[in-house]
Amino acid sequence: MNKYLLDKDKFNEFYELYLYSFNREDSKHRRDVFKERFDHSLVYGIMNGKRLGSGLFSIPFDVNFHGVNYKMNGIGDVMSAPEFGGRGGAGSLMNAALTDMHQNHVTLSYLAPFAYTYYRKFGYEQVFDHSIVSMKSVDLPRIANSDHGHVERDNIKNLHDDVKLMYLGHNHLGGVVRAEWWWDHMLDKHNDYQVATAFDDNGNLIGYLIYYSVGTTFYIHEWFNQNPLSRQLLGKFVTKHQSIFEKFVYETPDPDFKADILDDPNSAKLVVKPYMMARIVELSDFMGRYPVQVSVLPKTYLKVTDELSWNNHVWELSIENGIVGFSIADDATPDMEMTIQDLTKAMFGYRSLKSLRKYGRITGDDKKIGLVCDVFVQEKPELIDYF
Template sequence: MPAGFSIGMNVRRETMTDYRLHGPEAREQFYQLYLYAFNRQDSPQRREYFFQRYDHGWIYGLQDGGQLVSGLYSLPFTVNFHGVDFRMNGIGDVMSAPEFSGRGGAGTLLKASLAEMAKKHVTLAYLAPFSYEYYRRFGYEQVFNKMQYTLAGSAVPSFHALGGGTVTRQPLRAALPVLMPVYAAQADHLRGGVVRESWWWDHLALANNWDAALYRDPDGKLQGYMLYDRNGSTLTVQEWWAPSQAAWTHLMAFLLRHGNTFPTLRFIDQDSRYRGDWLPNPYALTAETLPFMMARIVDLADFFGRYPWTGELAAPVTVAVTDPVLPANQGVWTLTTAGVTRTTADPDAAADLHLSIQQLTKALFGTTTLISILTSGRGTGDADAAARLDAVLHHELPMLNDYF
């Protein structure tokens, strides 16, 4: 973590939080702390994509003795969860100077960011953790995982595309005009993924040296794509959308043809189900499940109130929730077919289920079941009530393609 530096700070005190940063001086100071904290080198390209992200965020900083010693940003997004849009802020660049490390600066800013999200009715918050244990203290929990498949170029099997159509390739920047509407059209099928605004697409193209492989059907309509990067001896697929047999097989054939050029082919799959059966010999493929980003529910009343239930509850269920960071979420929530109400603010009151906000987040996102949470001792309560609630929750694993 970075050393501090002697500079002034333009911090404007607000009624909502004491830690929001404003003005060009604070902007440059935050960037310099970022460079040191993450051992990055300054460059015109880095400045461009960093400040593009910075200018879209809620920026927080903490100073001590005239120095900026801690900082983070909170980026406003929209995510789609099984057809329902929710506001979500992505937390990033959580950093502290080494001489200030361990003094609670980052935690202070995390709490401030959550308080502002709650006040502004942001429903969810995501982040990429440096430590899962650390962020659990603030109500976050591991929700998203991904699979990483690695195949030696020498082990590429024979593979042929099915159906007509063509694959063309171009830099991601050039492909944006056709990619953006295709991605937007499938947004209602996301499982917690980001509904990408144009500025975020621009950021992805600026921050990553990615290419796009585009599959078009015989009528010339874009029906699938693959985003990938080429780094030394490895080609890595970062994102793959192929809803039809023709799209899937044409893009797979395109990928495997690189086996003669790259010693290693890699696919980062945000769907964390094992899919090694794609190849005739799964032993040739190395598959790893990787923990990915954390999430937390910020506005539980909104998430409960607009959750896309899969059916009707067979009988009411009461859930006692503990969330010491955001007390508005704490208490007993009564779930019925008619709706959801918080009947008491006391998280220790009698209820069918007693859960932390972290475990409730995992259950509602579909990462795990309530029955599993009870069985493993991460929550307590009545198994029949857990089964009734499980019956109306989504159990498809959540997916996230973006990193903040």
Template sequence: MSRRHMQDRLRLRQVEPRHGEQFNDLLRYVFQVTDRDLQTFGWENREIAQSKLPILRHADVLGWFDGDKLISQLAVYPFQVNVFGHIYEMGGLTGVGTYPEYANRGLMNKLMLHALSHMRDRKQSISYLYPYSIPYYRRKGWEIISDKLTFEVQDTQLPKLRSVPGNVERAAIEHPDIKTIYDHFALQTHGAMLRNELAWEEYLRWDLDDMTAAIYFDGDDQPTGYLLYWVAEEVFYIKEMIFLNEEARTGLWNFISAHFSMITRVKGSIFKDEPLAFLLDDGDIKETIAPYYMARIVDIRMFVEQYPFQFQERDSTLVFKLHDPMLEWNQGTFMLTVDCSGKGRLDEGGTNPSASFDIPTLTTMLMGYKRPAYLSKIGRFQSDQASVHLLERLIIRERPYFSDYF
């Protein structure tokens, strides 16, 4: 059948719970998840289909259909993230895929346009995603905003036990104190996701059955830190370590070190520029850093209305041009005004712009992943030096933390 006739058959519409089996089949094909993979993690096909039903009920799932057959799809999860202490509605883009026989027809581009429009309608002014192709998503307006640092510590390099007033208790991963600790952590950590039930389900979806938790309780018996971990073949694997203060961090590492006779090494990941090697007596450890999550501003005016700029001695103004490869409402010349309290306002228009950005560059800059001076130096945007210095003063100096996966 001709390309034109096939195109006439295609329809874009919502993917509903009744399409759950097709939704899963497409995901498994695109990401090459085999039956052996599923068995490794203790999942049966029936269980996977059931586990995806909440997504299809609570997420915004869009797809192209060829008749009744789902042939291209994406999902937007309703999440929230902390941006410098302000809670933003965030659209989490995932489940992106198209069967290869329908590729190169612009189907995904149209799906993304619809998804981004829906995010804007839902006041989700920023979107996160895990990139399976960084160049592809950069062309669509996303940019890297967080890193994942994977480390390996030998048993002989484990920190020596240090006295703390509290103690660690092992618990099931469903223990309510874990969510309580994480909620406190997320509310004080820039970039972090505030995990709703869907976020927790996605975060723990593919974990082994033998994963357990260790919770640190301080001297007043208050939970202030936790580990999610498992031990296999003499390796202590850390999925997540969350602590609200240095005491809890020390207490959790005491617990890890207490496994000295059982393990040969510890493997885990850090999602912020924490100096783990510096904190160890023997800092000659193996560390690997890689880009992790990407983000894009969905609506620049909406984003700036909430954004907390640094306090200033006087009001500041910046006129700039903005380019977005997909969204017309992010195109044009804008005037940013920031008052002494750090409250910003963005108006369309302005004369003599002194800077020019694309939306990926502006996203990573405002999220604090890369500084304005660095981005200007490597040619990611054009600006005079006065505007670069202004942006350096306006943007809080803190890199984002993001440890979730969806």
């Protein structure tokens, strides 16, 4: 057992450190929501005398990456008391969590960074972006009423199971496969959110919208459409709030702006912001079950530099009839060399190997780099959840 794992009776100490470290005010709602996350996490901590000096969550999830299910642990609430800062406590906990992931056969890890340079030291890399699209009320597009289908509105606490199934059906770009406890946690955490559901004439769910408001701003948190009718119905639902709100904001994991479908593309403003980082914990499993995009690849040798010893090797990669061969070949001469961070970008589809070569991030034989580049998905990953 890892010496840094905390017993469940340490909740109060962990919660108090969280409140202080993130300058949060205590409330029954915050405590209850935090307890849900605590109960479903591996909780790490280092005592500083009688007080907890550092702590973090490692939360077990599954993710769907282009139809392949991988185990992923989300790192959250990395914190240290100010009197305990600078002693490497958080770093020790990060390394302990990664070691346990390896022993538990967890393939990937995600986190929301407070400093990208800090987490790059632990092998994490930026791969998830969010696009924040904002429009003034007066600039909202005109959307015609539909003679078909209808929209229903309810509090998020009454979210129907069909909405959960629709999310799962659309989630395939590295997003979280939401377990029931995580759905419950989200609904408890955001108990002031609303949900609008679109149905066709036969009563089938065809789309949903999760939203909330702050002051005079209408925020869209999550939006899925199954067909043009649902897009029309839910779009009309949003614009019907035009007289209530001055500004409309949609934060989406989709990097495609889509301003061209608006009557006036300048009516919407876009800000792309880095969202979360990812780390390949078990490279052998990630590549071994990876959704390769070619059926044949001759033997190619990749040297991967990583602080995790089990990934830090020269690897032999080959594909025959769509079957991946991936094994350690430390005696071979590598065709290309890269860090685990840059390989993460390429494998997640965030930035291609060719692009990384162009910017001098990887070295090697251009022809071989091009061949391996074609192996990886080219569609950027998407993640809505936060932890």
